[in-house]
Amino acid sequence: MYTTEMSKNPTRQGPSAAEPPELLEAFEARVANDEFIEPKDWMPEAYRKTLIRQISQHAHSEIVGMLPEGNWITRAPSLRRKAVLLAKVQDEGGHGLYLYSAAETLGTSRDEMLDALHSGKAKYSTIFNYPTLTWADIGAIGWLVDGAAIMNQVPLQRTSYGPYARAMVRVCKEESFHQRQGFEIMMRLAAGTPEQKAMAQDALNRWWWPSIMMFGPPDENSPNTAQSVRWRIKRETNDELRQKFVDVTVPQAESIGLTVPDKDLKWNEARGQYDYGAIDWEEFWAVVKGEGPVAKERVKARTEAWEKGAWVREAALAHAAKQAARRQKEAV
Amino acid sequence: MTANEALFDYTLRLGDDALILSQRLGEWCGHAPALEADLSLTNVALDLIGQATLFLTYAGEIEGKGRDADKLAFHRDVNKFRNSLLVEQPNGDFGRTIARQFIFSTYQRALYQELMRSSDPRLAEIAAKALKETTYHAELAAEWVVRLGDGTEESHERVEDGFEWCWRFVEELFTAEPADAGLISAGIAVDPAKLRASFDATLAATFAEATLALPKYPRPVTGGRKGHHSEHLGHLLAEMQFLPRAYPDAVW
Ligand SMILES: [Fe+2]
Numbered sequence A: 001m002y003t004t005e006m007s008k009n010p011t012r013q014g015p016s017a018a019e020p021p022e023l024l025e026a027f028e029a030r031v032a033n034d035e036f037i038e039p040k041d042w043m044p045e046a047y048r049k050t051l052i053r054q055i056s057q058h059a060h061s062e063i064v065g066m067l068p069e070g071n072w073i074t075r076a077p078s079l080r081r082k083a084v085l086l087a088k089v090q091d092e093g094g095h096g097l098y099l100y101s102a103a104e105t106l107g108t109s110r111d112e113m114l115d116a117l118h119s120g121k122a123k124y125s126t127i128f129n130y131p132t133l134t135w136a137d138i139g140a141i142g143w144l145v146d147g148a149a150i151m152n153q154v155p156l157q158r159t160s161y162g163p164y165a166r167a168m169v170r171v172c173k174e175e176s177f178h179q180r181q182g183f184e185i186m187m188r189l190a191a192g193t194p195e196q197k198a199m200a201q202d203a204l205n206r207w208w209w210p211s212i213m214m215f216g217p218p219d220e221n222s223p224n225t226a227q228s229v230r231w232r233i234k235r236e237t238n239d240e241l242r243q244k245f246v247d248v249t250v251p252q253a254e255s256i257g258l259t260v261p262d263k264d265l266k267w268n269e270a271r272g273q274y275d276y277g278a279i280d281w282e283e284f285w286a287v288v289k290g291e292g293p294v295a296k297e298r299v300k301a302r303t304e305a306w307e308k309g310a311w312v313r314e315a316a317l318a319h320a321a322k323q324a325a326r327r328q329k330e331a332v
Numbered sequence B: 001m002t003a004n005e006a007l008f009d010y011t012l013r014l015g016d017d018a019l020i021l022s023q024r025l026g027e028w029c030g031h032a033p034a035l036e037a038d039l040s041l042t043n044v045a046l047d048l049i050g051q052a053t054l055f056l057t058y059a060g061e062i063e064g065k066g067r068d069a070d071k072l073a074f075h076r077d078v079n080k081f082r083n084s085l086l087v088e089q090p091n092g093d094f095g096r097t098i099a100r101q102f103i104f105s106t107y108q109r110a111l112y113q114e115l116m117r118s119s120d121p122r123l124a125e126i127a128a129k130a131l132k133e134t135t136y137h138a139e140l141a142a143e144w145v146v147r148l149g150d151g152t153e154e155s156h157e158r159v160e161d162g163f164e165w166c167w168r169f170v171e172e173l174f175t176a177e178p179a180d181a182g183l184i185s186a187g188i189a190v191d192p193a194k195l196r197a198s199f200d201a202t203l204a205a206t207f208a209e210a211t212l213a214l215p216k217y218p219r220p221v222t223g224g225r226k227g228h229h230s231e232h233l234g235h236l237l238a239e240m241q242f243l244p245r246a247y248p249d250a251v252w
């Protein structure tokens, strides 16, 4: 998902020598008790590092996620659709801002995080490495990708790190709006002309599997899940969230006459859940590694925006410095 | 031109200016120099698309041929667009985008301050509603002009180049069309020539703070209000209009 564990290697589990056991114990007790940890509180180094990685990945996903949808702003088919899409992409940028700020409270800076994104060191959600080819993809992203984001982020409103939890509260409200408008685009297309309906089905065919991959590797292959769940950084496992998403989304597809592209998909009466087909994890790991269809375009677009904007950011800093100097001079 | 046709044309101009500039600003989304700048450019684009929708809806009603705002936006060819040449200019770098925005929003703020007193209640209402956001656009652009002008040598040069690109299009904003005479005397339309003093004053104050030299205006280039545009507008429309044109029976 936006924040899924994208490393196959477990992070160090045990306490480091420098961490006093009594502090660690008190920390674990507070977390177990569902208390919020705040920036000034003591926290284990591994907790801090995991959070920085998770929150910055989440922030990067928001801003890289502006690109596939931004791709259709200039081509949205009506004034209302254009305005809604602009507002949606703007919301995602805002999510990026809150999340970078939340990560900064853990002792990193936005510039450091962005450097890691541009150099390819930091990851972002695999989903944004797929192209948006038709207008229906904008519907599919809102419906499926924002829908999946909600599954993942609703529990994070109660995550143990206070600034992250509070950022999630603001974010979740907007994500549900995004999900609804995406579904509404799909609904309209599915009820439209035969070409529009075909466009909607084609988008679902292409976005379905990448969407359910977003929740990350299966639990048995997700080395850090146990620790993250214990620390309340994660509240449900990848497979649990994925199952929830499938169970909610399949009836929605059916209700608008679209077919989920999984021949093994069927309702399991005994479990009260859907069984679904095998996920191509090889594809997932390839995309994580940066081999997604448009991964190069995404990173290039972000890097170019950053580099081409350097003179603007420098100018803003230089002007602020000159102003401060002038003010100081006046004060003397 | 009948009075009704003149009012239609005038209202189209208002709507097309907002629509085309919004379309240009939308191109920045996801690519601006910093996240904050990205959000504020998108904000301006959003406000402008709202204004465009209101003006074009009204234009369609004035015309009375059943065209709504979408029909006007997506099913008109380039020579039927009435926007100024300024707003269709390509974004260039951030310096040029800011120069264009400063000129346009400063003009538009002055325009709405007058138009909100129009004897046409719909135009007055839209202008009054849009004035607050347009004031914000003008202030935002002026702050950037100061930052870039006063910032570094490079930014000073770049924003100057941006303005150099735009100066030839300023005159058009402040020139009334012959058909406007009746509307102006009836207190419906604003005589744009009357807005020039306010524009010049804002420009002088902002440029002083930005340490930029006042413009030497070149020979004006005009034609947008008559549908004689630059080469750029056709490409902008090809992109903007492609879906509704490719699927004329579809509802989105
Ligand atoms: Fe988001």
Ligand SMILES: [Fe+2]
Residues within 6 Å of the ligand: A092, A146, A149, A174, A175, A178
């Ligand atoms: Fe979203």
